[in-house]
Amino acid sequence: MEIIELLKSNSLRVTNHRLAVLTYIHQATSALSHSDLESNFKGEIDRVSLYRIINAFIEKNLIKKIIDAEGQKNYIFNAKHNQKEDVNIQPHYKCKTCNDIIELPELPETYLEKIKGLNIDHINVLAEGVCDVCKEEDKK
Amino acid sequence: MEIIELLKSNSLRVTNHRLAVLTYIHQATSALSHSDLESNFKGEIDRVSLYRIINAFIEKNLIKKIIDAEGQKNYIFNAKHNQKEDVNIQPHYKCKTCNDIIELPELPETYLEKIKGLNIDHINVLAEGVCDVCKEEDKK
DNA sequence: ATCGCATTTGCAACAATGTTGCATAAATAA
DNA sequence: TTATTTATGCAACATTGTTGCAAATGCGAT
Numbered sequence A, B: 001m002e003i004i005e006l007l008k009s010n011s012l013r014v015t016n017h018r019l020a021v022l023t024y025i026h027q028a029t030s031a032l033s034h035s036d037l038e039s040n041f042k043g044e045i046d047r048v049s050l051y052r053i054i055n056a057f058i059e060k061n062l063i064k065k066i067i068d069a070e071g072q073k074n075y076i077f078n079a080k081h082n083q084k085e086d087v088n089i090q091p092h093y094k095c096k097t098c099n100d101i102i103e104l105p106e107l108p109e110t111y112l113e114k115i116k117g118l119n120i121d122h123i124n125v126l127a128e129g130v131c132d133v134c135k136e137e138d139k140k
Numbered sequence C: 001a002t003c004g005c006a007t008t009t010g011c012a013a014c015a016a017t018g019t020t021g022c023a024t025a026a027a028t029a030a
Numbered sequence D: 001t002t003a004t005t006t007a008t009g010c011a012a013c014a015t016t017g018t019t020g021c022a023a024a025t026g027c028g029a030t
Helices: A002-009 A016-027 A034-040 A047-059 A109-114 A132-139 B002-009 B016-027 B034-040 B047-059 B109-115 B132-139
Strands: A063-067 A073-077 A092-095 A101-103 A122-129 B063-067 B073-077 B092-095 B101-103 B122-129
Touching (some): A002 A016, A016 A034, A016 A073, A034 A073, A047 A063, A047 A073, A063 A122, B002 B016, B016 B034, B016 B047, B034 B047, B034 B073, B047 B063, B063 B122
Parallel strands (some): B092 B122
Antiparallel strands (some): A063 A073, A092 A101, A122 B122, B063 B073, B092 B101
C-alpha cells in the first residue's frame, strides 16, 4: 500500500491512526477542515493525537494547510510532497457553501518577477465564493 | 477630527473606545495583530468590547482583516473604505520577524481573466518571508 | 440643559481551539 | 523476543472567540 510507503519514507512510524488519517485525506476529493477530521475520527482518535498527527504530516510535507478567510484550517493531500525545494505558491479556490477547495492556475511569471525583490518563503492565494453547483442548489 | 467623522458617517456612535482603537489602527505604519491591539488596550478596554469594536469596523469596511499563514488575524486601516463596490483583492507581504504588512502590486488582469469563470467574492494574496531589514538584524 | 431611548460597555460564563506533561501502549531495531 | 524509541490517551491548562444581561454612555428630541 502506497500510504504505508509514504509514512515509512518520511520516517514516520506506521500506526493505525496515521494510516487512517492520511488515507482519509488522500481519498478526499477536496480539502478537509479540521472539524471535518475531528468529527470523522471522533471516539476513535483522541483530539490531541489528531493535532499531533496532522502536524507531523504538515512537517513532512505530506499534506498542505490552507487557511481560509475566516481563519479556518483546511488540509489537502500534497501530491507533490517530494518536490520540497520550490516555494509553495499554489493558488486555490474555496466554495463558501460546500467548502470544496480546488486548485487554480499558478500566478504568472510577470507577477512573480515584480515582487522578486522581497524575500518570500511562500505565497498564499485563496479565492472564495460560491461555486456554480451550489449557486444552482440555492435557486431551488 | 476626521476619525470622528468616519465613525459618524458610518452610523457608529462616537465613543472613547472606538476613537482610541480606530485612531491607533489608523496611525499604525503596518498591520496590527489582534494581540497587538489587546495588549495595547489592556486594562483600558475589555477584551469582549475590543472584539465587538473590531467587528463593527470590519463590517463598516473601515479596517481590513488579513489572516496570515498561522491563522493569526491582522488588521489594517482601510484607506479605500468608501469604495465598497470592488472585490477585495489587494495582495500583501508580511515579514515573519517584524510582522510588518505592506501592500504588493495588484494581480495582473491576465490572471484575473483566467479565473473569471468562477464566482469570486474576494481573493486573499499573502506573501510571507523575512524582510531585508530583519535579515540584516539577524546577521549581527 | 436634560430627558428618554437606543446603543455600547463590562462582567460572568461558556464554547471552541490548541498546547504541554506524563504514564502507558505500540512500533521498530537489535 | 527484548530493548529502545516513538506514539497515544488523558488530564490539565492556555488562548481565542461568543453570548446574555445589567449598567453606563451617546445622542436626538424636548
